[in-house]
Amino acid sequence: GESVGLHLPTLSVQEGDNSIINCAYSNSASDYFIWYKQESGKGPQFIIDIRSNMDKRQGQRVTVLLNKTVKHLSLQIAATQPGDSAVYFCAENPTTSGTYKYIFGTGTRLKVLA
């Protein structure tokens, strides 16, 4: 079956260091892979996405890497700040007959240490 999983449930990072959050996926027929950030008591917030025909995409302080060979997705956050503390979800968008049904991973909690 389809699944999207995360290697680490909790990640603690010193403020100013870089963070790397990893994700494994199992469905090869996805056109988008997406990262979301969720702060306590709020809805998920889009961070960045990457299309399946790309290996890397950069945003502001964030980089997403996609390795289709091993079905691995990662989110890199540069110079981690206290405001980055949240739960991060990866998601994939399997495309079947044009239907978009996103599948989310279970989440990784990022804790930024002062």
Added chain:
Amino acid sequence: IAGITQAPTSQILAAGRRMTLRCTQDMRHNAMYWYRQDLGLGLRLIHYSNTAGTTGKGEVPDGYSVSRANTDDFPLTLASAVPSQTSVYFCASRPYSANTGELFFGEGSRLTVL
């Protein structure tokens, strides 16, 4: 501010009662989704709608129904609530033909079934 509005924010419900969670978006997005979020299980898709007048089942549809009479509204109904439906429910939307994987989420409805 444009976005997705969910109501109620929080509700305690007796088992066996009927409940409708409301979701309204003013972005004219074609596709809408309902997810439930449970600790350790991430976000799981309940039902979705690619466009007004159509709906589809997600990963965990049993015990839930939806309707999509127009573009803006996508209510989720629990016909006879059970304790296992205690969860946080998120509504989301996206433009169907968007060149992005981004989903726009509401702030969630926390439902407790006793």
